[in-house]
Amino acid sequence: MNRREFTKNALMASAAIGTGSLLGNRNMEQGGEIPQFKKLFNGKDLTNFVDINTSEETWYVEDGLLKCTGWPIGVMRTEKQYENFILDIEWKFLEEGGNSGCFVWADGEPFEDRPFPTGMEVQMLDPQWAVINERPVEYVQGHLFPVMGLEGTIPDNPSEVVSGRSKALEHRMNNTFEWNRYILVAVDGTLKLSVNGKFVNGIRSPKRKKGYICPESEGAEIHFRKIDIMELPGSVITEDQIAPVVG
Numbered sequence: 001m002n003r004r005e006f007t008k009n010a011l012m013a014s015a016a017i018g019t020g021s022l023l024g025n026r027n028m029e030q031g032g033e034i035p036q037f038k039k040l041f042n043g044k045d046l047t048n049f050v051d052i053n054t055s056e057e058t059w060y061v062e063d064g065l066l067k068c069t070g071w072p073i074g075v076m077r078t079e080k081q082y083e084n085f086i087l088d089i090e091w092k093f094l095e096e097g098g099n100s101g102c103f104v105w106a107d108g109e110p111f112e113d114r115p116f117p118t119g120m121e122v123q124m125l126d127p128q129w130a131v132i133n134e135r136p137v138e139y140v141q142g143h144l145f146p147v148m149g150l151e152g153t154i155p156d157n158p159s160e161v162v163s164g165r166s167k168a169l170e171h172r173m174n175n176t177f178e179w180n181r182y183i184l185v186a187v188d189g190t191l192k193l194s195v196n197g198k199f200v201n202g203i204r205s206p207k208r209k210k211g212y213i214c215p216e217s218e219g220a221e222i223h224f225r226k227i228d229i230m231e232l233p234g235s236v237i238t239e240d241q242i243a244p245v246v247g
Contacts, residue, residue: 037088040078040213041066041227051076052117053110054217066224068100068217074115075214077108081243083210084232087184091224096128096176098220103147104186105211108246111148118148119211119243120191120203122184124222126176136161141168142182142195144203156202168193168200179225188235209235211243 040048043064051059053074060067082104089102106119123143130137138161145165146153155166172195174180183194189209193201215224 035230035232037086037228037230039227040087040229041224046076048079049076049215050079050108052108052214053115058217059215064225066215066227068215068222068224070098070100070217070220070222072115073218074110075103075106075117075216077106077117077212077214081211081245082186082213082229082231083234083237084187086230086232087182087186087213088226088228088230089182089184089224090179090226091124091182091222092174092179093126093176094221094223096126097132098124098126098176098222099129099218100124100220100222101216101218102182103212103214103216104184104191105205105208105243106214107148107243108212109244114148116148116216117212117214117243118150119146119208119214120150120153120205121145121147121216122182122191122193124180124182124216125173126220127173128176137171138167140173141171142173142193142201143167144191144193144201146205150205150208152205152207154204154206156204166201166203168195170195170198170200172196172198172200187232188237189241207241208243209237209241 054072058069101124102122103119107117111118125140127140130140143165157167159165159167181196185192189205191203
């Protein structure tokens with residue numbers, strides 16, 4: 001499937017998970033404009049991102065890759081907030097048992113004395129994490145869950161090992177040192193996650209529908225070779241469903 005076909009299919013699927021008239025007055029079948037992917041990570045530098053609580057050495061670009069050392073633990077954020085979008089990310093760990101993730105619809109500052117912001121987390125775990133930590137393999141399949149005080153979320157597939165999380169229905173994660181591809185459709189408070197070519201997870205957040213995107217540094221080296229975003233038309237939301245804006 002080429003990218004234009006994927007875009008059309010993704011938009012039509014998104015309409016079915018809560019947007020109503022996703023394209024407003026524009027009709028794709030009548031020649032209306034189709035939103036396009038843009039490079040959130042441009043392959044050259046950290047344009048579009050702002051460090052929150054890591055360091056100048058934590059995130060850097062080398063050989064066209066966005067590299068994260070994993071230390072200190074914390075996040076960087078996008079310069080702007082996003083509401084409805086499709087995020088296309090390719091990532092891999094450089095060590096067994098790696099732990100990372102990406103927060104969406106997140107605050108632009110850490111929660112109280114914690115290193116992470118309030119929002120929704122899209123978990124990225126190396127498959128060996130479950131072996132090393134003697135935990136169920138479910139952990140490493142692409143959990144979706146609220147973090148740092150976000151309440152009221154509704155998982156598609158309630159986790160059997162952690163209350164409040166949504167588990168993937170199929171184990172599709174590649175091994176250490178191999179690239180993984182996440183496609184995340186975020187529309188009107190609903191997240192749908194594709195792992196390496198198949199949608200396997202979802203979760204709903206009635207209380208948070210717009211905020212920052214925050215890649216995570218959590219103690220392991222992780223590389224990203226693509227972070228592309230397609231912004232979609234907005235929904236009808238209230239001020240309390242939007243993360244506080246930081247300057």
